[in-house]
Amino acid sequence: MSADIPVISCKNAWKIFGPDPEGFLKGMPAGMSFDDIRAAGYIAGVKDVSIDIHKGEMLVIMGLSGSGKSTLVRCFSRLHDITGGSISVEGQDIMSLSEKELIELRRSKMGMVFQSFGLLPHRTVLENVAFPLEMRGQDKHARRERALEVVKLVGLEGREDYFPRELSGGQQQRVGIARSLAIEPDIWFLDEPFSALDPLIRKEMQDEFLRLQQLLNKTIVFITHDFDEALRLADRIAIMKDGAVEQCDTPDQIVLHPATEYVRKFTEDINKARVVHAGVLAQPDATGEGEPQDASATVHDMARMLVNDTRDMIPVQRNGAVIGAMPRKDALDILLGSEA
Amino acid sequence: MSVETATLPKSPRAYSNIQIAVAFVAAAFGLTILQYIGLLPAWLHRLPETIIPNFAGWLDALFNFVKDDLGLLAFTRFLTEGLEWLLDFSANIFFGKRRFPNVGPIPWTAMAAVAAVIGYYLGGWRLALLGGGTMVWTALIGQWKIAMQTMSVLAIAAPLAFAIGLSLGIAAWKYDWVDRAIKPILSILQTLPFFTYLLPAVIFFKVGPTAGAVATTIYAIPPMILMTTLGLKKVSPEVVEAGKMSGCTKAQMLRHVYIPSARTEILVGVNQVIMLCLAMVVLTAFIGMPGLGAKLLAMMGSFKLGRSFEIGVTIVLLAVMLDRMSKAWVIKQPEHFERGTPWWKRHSMLLLGIGLFSGFTLLSLVVPFLAEVGRGQDLSQGKELDNLIKGFLDIELVKATTGFLRAFLNVQVLIPFRNFMLSIPTPAFILLVTAFALALAGKREAVFALIFFSLVALSGWWDRAIITLYSVISAVSLAALIGLPIGILAARSEKWSQRALLVCDTAQTFPSFVYLIPAIMLFGITDIAVIFSILIFAMVPLTRYTIEGLRTVPEEMTEAADMAGSTRMQKLWNVQLPLALPTMAVGFNQAIMFAFFMVIIAAFIGTQDLGQELQRTLAGTDLGKNFVLGICVSLMALTFDLTIMKWAADKKRMLGLA
Numbered sequence: 001m002s003a004d005i006p007v008i009s010c011k012n013a014w015k016i017f018g019p020d021p022e023g024f025l026k027g028m029p030a031g032m033s034f035d036d037i038r039a040a041g042y043i044a045g046v047k048d049v050s051i052d053i054h055k056g057e058m059l060v061i062m063g064l065s066g067s068g069k070s071t072l073v074r075c076f077s078r079l080h081d082i083t084g085g086s087i088s089v090e091g092q093d094i095m096s097l098s099e100k101e102l103i104e105l106r107r108s109k110m111g112m113v114f115q116s117f118g119l120l121p122h123r124t125v126l127e128n129v130a131f132p133l134e135m136r137g138q139d140k141h142a143r144r145e146r147a148l149e150v151v152k153l154v155g156l157e158g159r160e161d162y163f164p165r166e167l168s169g170g171q172q173q174r175v176g177i178a179r180s181l182a183i184e185p186d187i188w189f190l191d192e193p194f195s196a197l198d199p200l201i202r203k204e205m206q207d208e209f210l211r212l213q214q215l216l217n218k219t220i221v222f223i224t225h226d227f228d229e230a231l232r233l234a235d236r237i238a239i240m241k242d243g244a245v246e247q248c249d250t251p252d253q254i255v256l257h258p259a260t261e262y263v264r265k266f267t268e269d270i271n272k273a274r275v276v277h278a279g280v281l282a283q284p285d286a287t288g289e290g291e292p293q294d295a296s297a298t299v300h301d302m303a304r305m306l307v308n309d310t311r312d313m314i315p316v317q318r319n320g321a322v323i324g325a326m327p328r329k330d331a332l333d334i335l336l337g338s339e340a
Numbered sequence: 341m342s343v344e345t346a347t348l349p350k351s352p353r354a355y356s357n358i359q360i361a362v363a364f365v366a367a368a369f370g371l372t373i374l375q376y377i378g379l380l381p382a383w384l385h386r387l388p389e390t391i392i393p394n395f396a397g398w399l400d401a402l403f404n405f406v407k408d409d410l411g412l413l414a415f416t417r418f419l420t421e422g423l424e425w426l427l428d429f430s431a432n433i434f435f436g437k438r439r440f441p442n443v444g445p446i447p448w449t450a451m452a453a454v455a456a457v458i459g460y461y462l463g464g465w466r467l468a469l470l471g472g473g474t475m476v477w478t479a480l481i482g483q484w485k486i487a488m489q490t491m492s493v494l495a496i497a498a499p500l501a502f503a504i505g506l507s508l509g510i511a512a513w514k515y516d517w518v519d520r521a522i523k524p525i526l527s528i529l530q531t532l533p534f535f536t537y538l539l540p541a542v543i544f545f546k547v548g549p550t551a552g553a554v555a556t557t558i559y560a561i562p563p564m565i566l567m568t569t570l571g572l573k574k575v576s577p578e579v580v581e582a583g584k585m586s587g588c589t590k591a592q593m594l595r596h597v598y599i600p601s602a603r604t605e606i607l608v609g610v611n612q613v614i615m616l617c618l619a620m621v622v623l624t625a626f627i628g629m630p631g632l633g634a635k636l637l638a639m640m641g642s643f644k645l646g647r648s649f650e651i652g653v654t655i656v657l658l659a660v661m662l663d664r665m666s667k668a669w670v671i672k673q674p675e676h677f678e679r680g681t682p683w684w685k686r687h688s689m690l691l692l693g694i695g696l697f698s699g700f701t702l703l704s705l706v707v708p709f710l711a712e713v714g715r716g717q718d719l720s721q722g723k724e725l726d727n728l729i730k731g732f733l734d735i736e737l738v739k740a741t742t743g744f745l746r747a748f749l750n751v752q753v754l755i756p757f758r759n760f761m762l763s764i765p766t767p768a769f770i771l772l773v774t775a776f777a778l779a780l781a782g783k784r785e786a787v788f789a790l791i792f793f794s795l796v797a798l799s800g801w802w803d804r805a806i807i808t809l810y811s812v813i814s815a816v817s818l819a820a821l822i823g824l825p826i827g828i829l830a831a832r833s834e835k836w837s838q839r840a841l842l843v844c845d846t847a848q849t850f851p852s853f854v855y856l857i858p859a860i861m862l863f864g865i866t867d868i869a870v871i872f873s874i875l876i877f878a879m880v881p882l883t884r885y886t887i888e889g890l891r892t893v894p895e896e897m898t899e900a901a902d903m904a905g906s907t908r909m910q911k912l913w914n915v916q917l918p919l920a921l922p923t924m925a926v927g928f929n930q931a932i933m934f935a936f937f938m939v940i941i942a943a944f945i946g947t948q949d950l951g952q953e954l955q956r957t958l959a960g961t962d963l964g965k966n967f968v969l970g971i972c973v974s975l976m977a978l979t980f981d982l983t984i985m986k987w988a989a990d991k992k993r994m995l996g997l998a
């Protein structure tokens with residue numbers, strides 16, 4: 001597969017719920033708002049969404065409940081059939097797949113983790129993890145071996161014979177994660193995986209998740225309603241409202257340049273200094289003097305230096321090569337809030 | 341009131357349901373007055389015989405066509421052979437000698453041991469004691485063989501009903517049109533009197549165990565369908581999606597995801613199947629099915645109260661055992677074993693069961709008593725109990741009480757009430773029922789009531805139908821007089837609620853037949869005994885739902901009443917009862933359904949209602965008449981069911997409880 005084909009490519013996708021969604025979408029005048037559609041007796045779950053997800057990228061879809069983020073992700077995996085537009089996975093239009101091909105795609109390429117875990121109550125941890133392997137007909141010995149491997153990976157060694165009921169919430173979600181990884185998927189969907197957990201466990205699971213991602217480097221679509229979680233994990237964030245994507249960009253760009261009023265309100269209370277990196281502030285054609293800062297350092301990381309230093313332009317480097325310089329004033333504005 | 345608020349926006353010309361209902365009642369009243377002063381023409385009092393259509397004849401012709409010309413009989417006779425083979429098989433294992441496959445009968449000690457081990461596995465020592473104890477009692481009291489005759493049919497009918505119910509339930513869940521087709525049939529089946537199951541079973545499947553097994557199976561299918569559909573619908577969407585994302589095919593989804601996830605509801609269905617099978621298999625005594633029911637029927641017929649009582653105890657013990665064990669199975673969750681648990685420890689219960697079973701089987705070869713309790717070896721105290729019961733009834737106080745009740749209720753209440761109901765002209769009665777449905781439920785239910793009762797009138801069995809209705813109404817009213825206060829009192833404390841609910845739950849598992857025993861004991865073969873047996877049977881749901889309704893009133897509301905300074909009585913009348921009323925109505929409805937069921941069984945005591953006629957048809961091949969009678973009962977029961985359930989649902993929605 002060539003690198004320039006996005007793993008998931010979603011073009012003008014619509015998902016409308018109601019008595020006759022196809023007919024409604026066909027006859028719908030352009031520019032109808034979410035509320036107009038609702039007044040007509042339909043719900044726009046996904047509203048004209050276009051998004052590309054690239055290999056190895058972690059896209060976080062973020063929005064309040066009812067914003068359509070879960071619906072969108074279910075369209076990517078065709079748990080929902082879209083009403084209009086197109087969605088391709090690795091260049092293949094998934095709406096054109098037969099049921100058999102779709103099952104094959106899920107068996108070989110996709111894994112999904114659910115908010116309330118979705119574990120099968122009558123199966124042990126090991127049997128739950130081995131479930132997708134069993135479904136695709138792997139022999140008993142091989143699937144047991146693989147399942148044990150993944151159970152170990154998520155740190156549940158020694159609990160293989162437990163039933164879901166006998167585990168804590170965090171442990172149950174580890175089982176959910178292990179199950180979704182059992183088939184070694186290329187694409188990994190996570191639907192608010194940590195929302196049902198209490199805050200301390202959530203933090204621990206996020207760390208665990210980042211560790212796994214560094215190990216496995218999958219293409220990931222991660223859903224959350226928690227902005228901090230999104231900022232912590234994402235390569236790019238897509239913010240959704242009423243079924244439409246308001247803005248899809250890197251965390252730095254979202255906090256620095258919110259595209260709409262809605263996004264601005266969302267980012268208002270965020271401590272921008274912890275989000276914005278030196279690399280984003282660097283101007284490529286500018287030069288500075290003295291010791292360069294690393295592009296991956298946040299403004300918060302550089303706070304002490306920024307306050308004490310007297311340089312106007314501070315050079316920024318990535319992987320040892322200087323990529324430009326950032327104005328100290330811009331960084332200080334972010335740290336202290338701009339004067340205006 | 342709901343009806344008034346609902347009609348507010350309408351134009352002033354339209355009459356509200358209540359107004360129309362009042363007009364109907366007034367018309368009915370007028371007709372009745374006319375009848376009393378002798379001005380009503382006879383054809384308005386009762387439909388003249390000449391215009392009554394020959395439903396029975398038409399149905400007979402239809403049945404004959406299906407039976408002979410379409411070859412249904414040949415087909416069912418073919419099925420009968422297969423069923424007979426199965427029943428023979430289970431009969432040999434449970435009690436029979438010298439027939440295929442010649443392995444049985446299993447010694448009672450071995451059965452008792454297995455029952456105890458299953459009980460222990462499912463629910464610890466208490467259930468072990470219940471399981472083993474029931475078996476030991478049955479054997480020692482000398483009823484082993486007849487009990488096993490009953491169980492051998494149960495062992496075939498229950499799995500059959502389970503399999504059919506499960507498949508139909510899955511079909512109804514999967515295909516909307518099956519669901520829509522099945523729903524009305526189910527509600528009719530659930531109100532059809534059991535005598536109507538029996539005669540077709542006899543005609544199509546031969547007298548005896550085969551017909552008994554078929555009637556039992558059909559009787560037990562509906563709740564299995566309902567529970568299966570319910571369970572499958574309740575499977576969490578995330579689990580379903582997890583299954584899809586795991587790449588399940590449709591068949592794999594059903595087998596590995598849906599059915600295991602619906603385990604609880606399906607097992608509740610199993611529990612209901614077992615209990616209904618037991619209740620019905622006892623009743624198949626009426627079509628000559630040997631076993632506990634037949635023996636009980638014979639003993640009660642010859643007024644041997646001691647033996648009847650003992651058989652009653654056996655039936656009740658079996659019922660409670662089966663109920664508790666299957667319910668324990670519902671809540672039993674899988675548990676993991678620590679790693680390295682040896683094989684024998686993982687399967688300790690299975691091994692123990694097999695061990696005890698073979699041990700007792702071998703032992704019984706040496707000690708015959710352990711294989712079979714012979715004649716004269718049993719501990720039955722039939723005669724002595726008989727005397728005891730008769731002695732008790734002879735005590736002056738008891739005699740005076742039952743005598744007074746008999747005389748007072750009969751002369752002062754029941755007979756006048758019955759005569760009054762019979763005196764109401766047919767059209768007036770239909771108007772009254774329609775008005776009742778209209779006022780409580782609405783136009784749709786009123787139309788159904790009108791059609792249903794008109795059909796009953798056209799069937800030509802009006803007087804008997806009214807007597808049936810009279811028994812039901814008077815028994816349920818008396819049951820309400822006793823059951824509601826008990827429920828209200830019990831609901832005052834958590835502890836007493838639990839106890840009363842336990843009693844109700846247990847009583848509800850008793851096969852309806854045993855309710856006849858105390859009635860006959862106390863009141864002999866009289867009208868009062870009929871009413872009494874219906875009364876205690878109908879009291880159970882009334883009490884139960886009253887407690888449930890009162891206990892589930894949201895706590896904030898009773899606390900709000902307390903803080904508003906209301907007394908207990910004020911709280912009860914103004915807060916608790918109004919909120920509990922919809923739930924209590926469900927109990928009331930169930931009481932009426934139970935009463936319709938029981939009144940038919942009470943035909944055995946001797947009544948003049950539809951049940952009596954129905955029982956008579958069992959002796960012949962009068963399928964048409966049997967169906968007409970059965971459908972009459974069903975139509976009356978359905979009218980109440982539709983009306984009350986609609987009212988309860990409306991009320992619940994209005995109170996925001998749904």
